[in-house]
Every structure is written in structure tokens, then in C-alpha cells.
Amino acid sequence: MSKGPKKKKADTDLQAPRGTRDFYPDDMRRRSWLFDIFRRTAMQFGFEEVDAPMVEHAELFIRKAGEEIVDQLYHFEIHDRHLALRPEMTPSIARMIIAHQGGMRFPIRWFTLTQNWRYERMTRGRRREHYQWNMDIWGEPGVEAEAELLSAMMTALDALGLARGKVHIRLNSRRLLEESLRDGVLADRPQAFEPLCVVIDKIDKIGAQAVTDLLCETTSEKGEAIGLSPGEAEHVLEMLGARSLDDAQKFAASESAALNELRQLYDLLDAYGIADQIPFDASVVRGLAYYTGVVFEAFDTAGTLRAIAGGGRYDRLAETLGGKPVSAVGFGFGDAVIGELLEDEGLWPALTRPLDDVVYAFGPDEKSAAIRVANRLRSEGRKVELCLGVAKLKRILGDADKAGAQNVYIIGEDERARGVVKVKDLATQQEHEENLDAVRAAETRQP
RNA sequence: GUGGGCGUAGCUCAGUUGGUUAGAGUGCCAGAUUGUGAUUCUGGAAGUCGCGGGUUCGAUUCCCGUCGCCCACCCCA
Numbered sequence: 001m002s003k004g005p006k007k008k009k010a011d012t013d014l015q016a017p018r019g020t021r022d023f024y025p026d027d028m029r030r031r032s033w034l035f036d037i038f039r040r041t042a043m044q045f046g047f048e049e050v051d052a053p054m055v056e057h058a059e060l061f062i063r064k065a066g067e068e069i070v071d072q073l074y075h076f077e078i079h080d081r082h083l084a085l086r087p088e089m090t091p092s093i094a095r096m097i098i099a100h101q102g103g104m105r106f107p108i109r110w111f112t113l114t115q116n117w118r119y120e121r122m123t124r125g126r127r128r129e130h131y132q133w134n135m136d137i138w139g140e141p142g143v144e145a146e147a148e149l150l151s152a153m154m155t156a157l158d159a160l161g162l163a164r165g166k167v168h169i170r171l172n173s174r175r176l177l178e179e180s181l182r183d184g185v186l187a188d189r190p191q192a193f194e195p196l197c198v199v200i201d202k203i204d205k206i207g208a209q210a211v212t213d214l215l216c217e218t219t220s221e222k223g224e225a226i227g228l229s230p231g232e233a234e235h236v237l238e239m240l241g242a243r244s245l246d247d248a249q250k251f252a253a254s255e256s257a258a259l260n261e262l263r264q265l266y267d268l269l270d271a272y273g274i275a276d277q278i279p280f281d282a283s284v285v286r287g288l289a290y291y292t293g294v295v296f297e298a299f300d301t302a303g304t305l306r307a308i309a310g311g312g313r314y315d316r317l318a319e320t321l322g323g324k325p326v327s328a329v330g331f332g333f334g335d336a337v338i339g340e341l342l343e344d345e346g347l348w349p350a351l352t353r354p355l356d357d358v359v360y361a362f363g364p365d366e367k368s369a370a371i372r373v374a375n376r377l378r379s380e381g382r383k384v385e386l387c388l389g390v391a392k393l394k395r396i397l398g399d400a401d402k403a404g405a406q407n408v409y410i411i412g413e414d415e416r417a418r419g420v421v422k423v424k425d426l427a428t429q430q431e432h433e434e435n436l437d438a439v440r441a442a443e444t445r446q447p
Numbered sequence: 448g449u450g451g452g453c454g455u456a457g458c459u460c461a462g463u464u465g466g467u468u469a470g471a472g473u474g475c476c477a478g479a480u481u482g483u484g485a486u487u488c489u490g491g492a493a494g495u496c497g498c499g500g501g502u503u504c505g506a507u508u509c510c511c512g513u514c515g516c517c518c519a520c521c522c523c524a
Contacts, residue, residue, distance in 0.1 A: 015515075068523050088524090121448090121522075205523065287524060307524075334524085362482070397484040412482065426484070 019120075019128025029351040031131070034160075034335060035113050038133040041156040042111035045148065047135060050110045052092035054117075058084035060091045060321070065194040065289035074117040074128070085117035089134040090290075090314070090330060091321070097138055098323030106139020106326065125306055125337040135311075136330030143261055145329045146294045146313065147268035153298060153309060153331060154274045160338065161347045167308060170281040171265075171296040174312070175258035176248060177285070178292075180239065185228050194289035196226050200240065201287040208237055242282035258293075265294065290314040294329070300341050308341065309333035352404040356382040360396050362412040369411050369436060373421050377409075401426050 016022050023031055042049070058075045061084055075084035086092055089112050097104060112134045119128055135152055137145040150169060157167050177200075178186070178193055186193055199214045215226050215233040228236065235251075242248040245262055252259045262280070269275040278296070286295045295312030299305070311331025318326045342348050357377050361370035374386040385405075387396055393410070400408050410422040420433040 018515085072524085118524075120524080123523090124518085126524075202523080310524080332524095337524095393482055394484075399484090401484050408483090410482080414482090424483075429484085431483090 017128075019122050021127065021129065025353070026351075029353075030339075030348055031335065033349065033351055034338070035131075035133075037156055037159045038111075038113060038333065041152055041159060042133075042135060044155065045109070045135075045152045047109040047111040047152075050093070050096065050112055051114065052086075052089070052096060052112075054086055054115065055083050056086055056092060056095075058082040060084075060095060061087060063194075063289050065198050067198055067287060067289050068120075069118065069288065072118040072120045074119045086114070087118045088116055088288075088332060089114050089132060090136070090317070090332075093134070093136055093138075093330075094317050094321050094323070094328070097326065097328075098318055098321055101318075101323055101326070104139070107145070108138040109136075110138070111135045125340045127336060131335040133333040133335075134330060135333075136328060138328045139326055140329070141315070141327040143265040143294065144268060146265055146296075147272060149311065149329060149331055150269060150278060150296065151272045151274060153333065154272075154277060156333065157298070160342065162341070162345070164277065166301055166345070167277075167298055167341075168301050169278045169296050169298045170284045171278050171294065172280065172282050172284040173258045173262055173294050174285060174291055175261070175293045176252060176256065176282070177236065177239065179253050179256055179258050180235070180251060181232065185226075185232055189227075192226050196228075196236075197285045197291065198287060198289055199226065200236065200283075200285045203237075203240065203283060212237065240283040243280065245280055248280070248282055262294070286310055286312055288314075290317045290320065292316055296331070298333075304344075305337050305340055308337045354383050355385055355400075355403045355405045357384045357407045357409060358387065358396060358400040358403075358405050359384060359409040360387045360391075360393065360411070362393070362410075363390075365413065366411040366416050369416050369421070370409070372436065373409050373411070397424075397426070 021027070039049070058073065059082070061070060061073055063070055069087050073084050073087060075082065077083070093110060093112070097108065113131065114134070115129060115131050117129050120126065122128070133156075135149055137149065150171075153169065158164070174193075174197055177197070181193070181196075196215065199211055202214075203211045212230070212233045215228045215236065216230060217226065239248070239251045242251065245259065245266070248262075249256075249259060266275055266280075269278055284295055284297055285291075286297065291312040292315045293313030295310075297310035298308040300308065309331055311329070313327070313329040315327040316325070317328060318324065359370045359374045359377070361367050370386060374384050377384045385400075385403075397408060405426060408424045408426065410424060412422075415422055415433070416436075419436045421436060422431055422433055424431045
């Protein structure tokens with residue numbers, strides 16, 4: 001940089017917008033490592049990957065149950081359209097299913113790896129943008145679907161290197177709650193159930209009394225008023241204390257379908273060998289309105305971080321969005337909290353740049369030979385960096401070594417004249433020569 | 448939204464009780480016999496000391512404001 005007149009200060013802000021991240025190569029390698037585990041796990045379970053636009057019609061996400069996710073919608077109007085960045089993937093998946101519902105063969109197993117947006121204040125493990133791995137099963141009403149998803153979640157946690165016991169998945173059933181209120185306050189107003197769950201989800205944060213107050217309110221600022229009687233509210237809160245199915249039975253209706261379903265689920269989880277990692281906890285209801293049945297959330301056992309992943313059954317979402325009824329269950333697993341946990345546990349692996357070979361030509365006269373060598377190696381499936389411009393061999397070797405490459409292919413005037421390329425193995429420091437003719441023969445096989 | 452901490456080189460930070468030319472480590476660039484990696488050695492580039500205003504002969508330092516980042520609280524996927 002020259003001295004002289006001061007540079008004009010750039011008027012662009014070089015920082016990424018608040019709550020968003022840049023992924024430089026080091027960050028990107030970690031992200032890819034994490035995503036590869038998600039993707040591999042999903043594949044192991046026979047799921048197919050799908051995607052949808054990051055921008056959707058805002059109304060796809062707007063629900064009236066007072067959910068935070070709706071309050072924090074990243075939305076805007078442009079050319080008379082009200083659009084929103086997706087805060088979660090489930091509504092888009094539902095939209096895709098409904099749009100082709102007639103031709104779908106259920107059950108459907110889909111997964112996604114997507115960036116989701118929420119306009120919110122930032123804290124550790126929470127930003128305005130995050131990536132989420134979603135796994136969903138559509139068209140299977142039985143808890144076999146839940147069991148399969150929970151097993152997939154545990155499989156991914158194992159693959160990440162988290163020791164068994166580091167993470168637990170708490171599990172409950174909204175249906176259990178719904179059953180107990182069905183003949184009471186919900187008899188006239190079944191739609192009050194969703195806001196009721198949204199309110200109950202806050203119990204750890206705002207306390208039992210505040211939740212009771214909200215449950216008994218008859219008018220509400222945002223969303224629908226629930227209007228339980230004090231007795232009903234008390235009953236609900238009592239139920240939330242259950243930490244085993246036997247506890248829950250004391251509150252459940254006799255012949256409770258929800259309870260039978262849970263017992264069946266735990267039998268399945270036992271067969272998967274993960275039942276002991278998934279304690280029943282009646283206080284888990286999740287903050288999203290659309291869940292109807294089993295709900296669950298994964299958290300670090302030490303309890304220092306917020307929930308790592310969560311999900312549940314949402315059997316009525318399709319109808320809500322205008323489709324025919326289809327049962328569905330799924331979970332979301334974000335990159336933020338798990339990233340913090342892997343950091344705390346020192347579980348991020350050392351990741352180097354994926355590079356096998358470097359091809360180097362001393363001068364312009366050797367460039368075309370270098371290109372032929374690179375072509376051949378690439379066609380063999382190797383990851384090859386072809387040196388561009390002019391650079392010193394010393395620097396090339398140093399960089400190749402740091403990047404973890406295996407070989408450096410060197411072509412100078414001498415090699416070119418003799419029709420060979422010098423190959424240096426960086427680990428053994430040994431060099432040998434390969435014939436350029438062989439290279440040419442290989443190249444002709446290329447289209 | 449409230450309170451606290453912090454903004455100095457690409458990165459991690461030191462420092463200036465207000466005073467010439469602002470430092471270290473690391474990284475980067477160049478060199479240590481023409482075409483060979485580590486370490487080492489030598490040299491070099493690089494900072495409007497976040498931004499704006501005030502006090503002062505003089506501000507990176509003190510004061511005010513502002514923006515940004517971090518932590519806690521609040522709120523909650």
C-alpha cells in the first residue's frame with residue numbers, strides 16, 4: 001500500500017449483518033463435517049433428501065397460537081406479495097406433500113438440511129440464522145415412526161462422538177394432555193388446545209403461577225385465550241409433574257389410548273436399545289402449535305445449553321394448510337447448540353483441506369503438460385490443485401505440505417524435453433518420474 | 448429492553464499516569480548459491496488506536512455521544 005493520499009474510507013459495512021455468519025474455509029469444513037454426519041445418518045435410515053425455497057409466502061408460517069416463532073418471522077412485502085424467510089422447514093415440507101398428495105405413496109421418509117431464519121435477540125447458541133437438519137415421516141400413524149426417528153437422532157449423536165449419557169431425549173405426549181381435557185374445557189373449543197400447549201411450554205421460564213394465570217385468562221393480547229377454570233389449570237400443572245408412565249397413569253383416563261401408545265413406543269425404543277436414553281417427562285410439550293401427539297427434545301445432560309433438537313407428531317398440519325389429512329412426525333436438529341456442545345467437549349475433529357495432489361509447472365512452456373497431468377489425475381478421481389501463474393517451487397511444496405497433499409507433480413524444461421513428470425511424495429520425500437505418454441493415453445479416454 | 452465488559456496490525460493481545468516515529472507474538476511477503484517442504488536466521492509491508500464531538504498547547508489515552516462485539520438478566524426456539 002502506498003503512503004500518499006489517505007484511502008477513502010469504504011462506505012460498505014464489511015461485517016455480516018447481526019446474527020448472521022460468514023463461513024471461511026475452516027468454518028466450512030466443520031459445517032460440512034457436521035452435515036455429512038447428518039446426511040449419512042439420514043441415508044442409513046433410508047431417507048431421501050429434498051429442498052424447498054428459502055422464501056415462502058408468509059401466510060404459510062402464520063398461525064394464531066401465540067408462538068414465538070411466528071412473532072419473530074423474518075418477513076417483508078415486495079410487489080404486493082407478503083413473503084417470509086422460512087423460520088423452520090416443516091411447513092414447506094407439508095406444502096410439498098399436499099401439492100402432490102394424490103400421487104404420493106406413503107409412508108414418505110424425507111430429510112432436509114436447510115438454513116432457517118428468525119428475527120430475534122441473540123444469545124449463546126442462538127442467532128438470526130441457523131442450519132437445521134430435519135427428518136420427517138409422512139403417512140405413518142403408528143409410533144413405529146417416532147421410534148425410527150428417535151433412533152436416527154441417537155445414531156447421529158453417537159456419530160458426533162457424544163458419549164452415551166451426555167445427551168438425553170425427554171419425551172411426552174400431547175395426546176395425553178388432550179385426552180384429559182377433551183371432555184372439559186376443550187369440549188366446546190378444541191382449537192384452544194394449541195395455545196394451551198404453547199403456554200405450558202413456558203413453565204420452566206416463567207414459572208407455574210404465571211402459566212396458571214395465562215391458562216385461566218379469558219382474553220388474550222396475542223393468540224387465542226384459553227380460559228381454563230382454576231381447577232382445570234391446577235389439574236394440568238399436576239400432570240406435568242409426571243416423570244414415568246406409571247406416574248402419568250394416575251392422571252390419565254382409564255383405557256387411555258395415549259398411554260397405551262407410549263407404552264408401545266417404549267417397547268420399540270427398547271428394541272432399538274435406546275429406551276434408557278429417552279426418559280418420559282410430562283413437562284415437555286414443545287413451543288410449536290401444530291404438535292398433536294408424541295413430542296420430544298434432546299438436551300445436554302449437564303443442562304448448560306438450551307435444547308439441541310426437538311420434534312414430534314403433527315397429524316393435523318396437512319389439513320390446516322388445506323390438504324387431506326395425513327399423519328406426520330418429524331424433528332429438527334440445529335447446528336448452533338450442537339456446535340457449542342462439540343466445542344465444550346472438544347469433539348470437533350482436526351480437519352484439513354481435502355487435497356491429494358498439486359501439479360506445478362516451472363514456466364509457461366510447461367503449462368500444457370501440467371494441464372494434461374492434472375486432467376489425468378482428476379479423471380482418476382483425485383483432488384488436484386493446478387498451480388496458477390508463477391510461483392516458486394519452495395512455496396508450492398510448503399503449501400502442499402501444510403494442506404496435507406500426498407504428491408507434488410513437477411514439470412520443468414528438463415522433464416518436458418524428456419516427456420516425463422517428476423512426482424514427489426511429500427511424506428516419504430522420495431521422487432520418481434512418470435511418462436507423459438501414459439498421461440496422453442489416459443487423456444484420450446476423456447470426452 | 449436493562450446492567451456490565453470490551454473495540455489498538457489479517458488474528459491474539461500488550462501499552463500509553465495526556466507528550467517526538469504506537470509495540471509483541473503469530474500470520475503474511477522477500478532473502479540465507481541458479482529447481483525442493485520443517486526448524487532457524489535476516490529483512491520487509493501492514494494500524495485515521497471503531498466512529499463523531501468536547502476539554503487541552505497537544506488526545507490512541509480524559510469526558511460525552513454513537514455504532515459494533517461479548518457476558519449476564521429479560522424473553523424464548
